[in-house]
Amino acid sequence: MHNLNAAKGWAELLAQAPGNLDRAWVDITSDPRSVANPSRQHRLKFELKSIKMGGAELEQWQYEITGGGRIWYAMADEERTLYLTLAGTGHPRQTDRRR
Template identity: 80%
Template sequence: MDAARGWSDLLAQVPNNLDRAWVDITGDPRDMGNPSRQHRLKFDLKSIKLGGVELEQWQYEITGGGRIWYAIDDENRTLYITLAGTGHPRRTDRRR
């Protein structure tokens, strides 16, 4: 599922949660105040290459299963949504 479609699904199902997430990640994309909700991904998911540049990749838990993954581009002061969806992304299971 691409990020835009996943974002639309989240908006339809949990608009208040999505709004809170947007405020949180745009306010402080590296906030560690609630690490169970917002944290950097680990192992081979901790970064992603976009436009030839390696960027940190973070996760924000919207619901028990819903997630947003985003990459932080400090130089351009930009966040890229790399994944959004209502179900738990299985790519995080048993990573080393």
């Protein structure tokens, strides 16, 4: 996990929707850039589309677990590593664009 909040959110998702979380884990570890179901799994947009980690800029994607529950993850291709950057049962406010 990228941070303690992501770890706590993962535990909350596991308690709330274990089957959905398992499906998400299989999907993101087998094909983290899948566009087969764009309403469920897609790259984040705007300033959230990437995240800096260890001096590198990594793509950041989202997987919808439940109506509000989300996992955000970043990919380090050279290391073949996925970092969970956010996990939680509620819709992340960071995606709400201000007008």
